[in-house]
Amino acid sequence: MKMIKVAITGCTGYTGKKLVSYLAAHPMVSGMDLYSFTSAGKPFDELVPEMKGVVSPDLMVSHIDSLTAEADVYFLALPHGEAAKLAPKLVEAGKVVIDLSGDFRLDEASAYDSWYHFTHPSPELLASKSYALADWEGPSGSALISNPGCYPTATLLSVLPIVKAAGASVISVATSAGSGTSGAGKSANPDLLLSEMDGNVRAYNVHQHRHEPEIAQQMKKAGYDGLFSFTVHLLPLAVGMYATTSVFMNRSFSKQEVDGWFQEAYQNKPFIRLRSVPPQISWVNGTNFADIHVSVRNQSILIFTAIDNLVKGASGQAVQNMNLHFGWEPFLGLQSTGKQHVSVY
Structure with missing residues (x-):
């Protein structure tokens, strides 16, 4: 199986930090790029001390404005309204985008005006996205995966x-x-x-x-x-x-x-x-x-x-959706205990 490179935007938020910890240990991830609005220019393990020894000290955080299309998969762990601005160019570039915000969860663009209080900038993507409740139907094959809310x-x-x-x-x-x-x-x-x-x-x-x-x-x-x-x-x-x-x-x-x-x-x-x-x-x-x-x-x-x-309700499910999208075992990168199957006890 081909290994992939991932990028994480919003890497120093709660869900972003969780993504880094899971993807750093993922057997199919060959490398990662990290982006932030507020913490650019510093090593990630300096910004998140608990990750020292887990990630390379050379893993730097870049500003989101310098986002490139060099990775295969992009995790968008951003405030509501921001992912909708970034996703179109990434999808157009042929990338897999997994959005952890609410920007693509609703099907109707008009609903964003009333519930999220912004006008959706990419309504055409609402119809083509995959709303992926990983333990129900999971991703449908779309390059744009909308991770459910917690x-x-x-x-x-x-x-x-x-x-x-x-x-x-x-x-x-x-x-x-x-x-x-x-x-x-x-x-x-x-x-x-x-x-x-x-x-x-x-x-x-x-x-x-x-x-x-x-x-x-x-x-x-x-x-x-x-x-x-x-x-x-x-x-x-x-x-x-x-x-x-x-x-x-x-x-x-x-x-x-x-x-x-x-x-x-x-x-x-x-x-x-x-x-x-x-x-x-x-x-x-x-x-x-x-x-x-x-x-x-x-x-x-x-x-x-x-x-x-933060895990099943956000970052863990996002990694699980990536695994399902590529046809990998759902528990890859999410601890070996994920191999336990359903039981009543």
Whole structure:
């Protein structure tokens, strides 16, 4: 198999640093170029001291304005609105682009005006991109891969097996989820100070979170276009995400039936672990796993899902999507534990 060269933009952000750590150890990556808006001209291991000895001391960070088309794969870990400016020229140059921002997740350009508050500069790419939930359908072969958001990853992995198996019986879907503060990025924000978040939990962006239309869009594609409620909370954690999704059906289903839907959906998905009890964030942090538990009572189905918001919810899934795009094993570069297949225990 041919090895590839990768480039990472936004390399010193939380997701960017994770990408560097995974790709530095990836057996099919021969080299990487790093780019940043704010940290150009310095060695990466000086900017990110925990990477000393992991990457070469000669690995320098360049300014994004000097971005070249010399790599094979480009990971765009940039603020919303920036990837949409860079992606067109990279796609035109024949490169594989994996975007970790929200810039290509929605199908309709008009939705960006209302949900992201910018006019999309490349609406033609919205139709050709591949929205790649790695443990569901994954990338479709498009050179532009849109990595799902963290909340959509946890929510869609929870509900899509039900929609696929019994979508016509679903009356409503409601998700209540919480995330560590790293999901907001590294920009200074007084609301995210330790003194504000320690021992504290609060809902935010109620009825206006950008991930809501993304989730609704993908459920509709899968066959459900009904009632959907989505509420998110900040947790007093740096990393981790927990989603509780309640699906109300028009008739009762047995636990055995519903477990069968999830087993069938995830039987060949090495990063999905079906649990016999509700998962805990500590079980998944630092990994690319999604741990899922399903509880059934009469017409109510409850799904509990835990992920690492920076790994499965961002960088780990992006590397997994690269692996799938090239036909490699999904766990390459993502730790040997990724070889464990679905199990109930």
